[in-house]
Amino acid sequence: MPYRSQFVIIEDNLIDQFVTKKLLKKGLDINPVCIANNGKEGIDWLIKNQTTNPLIILLDIQMPIMNGFEFLEEFDKLPEDVKARTEIFVLSSTLDTDEIKKVKANKYVSDFWNKPFRLEILTNTFLQV
Template identity: 80%
Template structure:
């Protein structure tokens, strides 16, 4: 049975996009999975599709054009009724403890996952909730 939420991957790395999309399809039977190459594309997609819900965002931190932190600042400006339908998980390979702390302290971020993350992580969060 397909997972009920829609997913958008906001990630600039094509290999990471491919791997995450495959994990979502294999582990949660999610289809389609939307892709945005940076925070600006992700924000544009959300604004055009804000009536679709619920939505789970898998957000990278370090990206060109608009990074994950800039995305979170723009996300804060969205209407409350849009934000309440969205759950954000930050995915990163960063080892910078300040960045990790900043992510974990953001009120819109549900969790921080190191890349690469495992299929079991997805299943434990989304299927056992």
């Protein structure tokens, strides 16, 4: 049975986009997945696609145009109903402990996952009863 939330990957790296999409398909039967190549595209997608469906955002930190931290600042300005039905998981290969602390301290971030992440992380997070 497919997972019912809409997934949005906000990631500039094409290989990471591909791998994440494959993991979502394999682990949760998610297809299609929306892709935004940077935080600005992600915010624009959220504004344009005002739905009532729950959203799961998989967010990279380091991206051109608008990085993950800037995305989170803009996300804070969105309507409350959008924020209430959205969960954000940050995916990053950063080793910078200050960045990791900053991510984990953000009230909109549900979790921080190191890239590359394993299929078990998805299934353990989203298929719990």
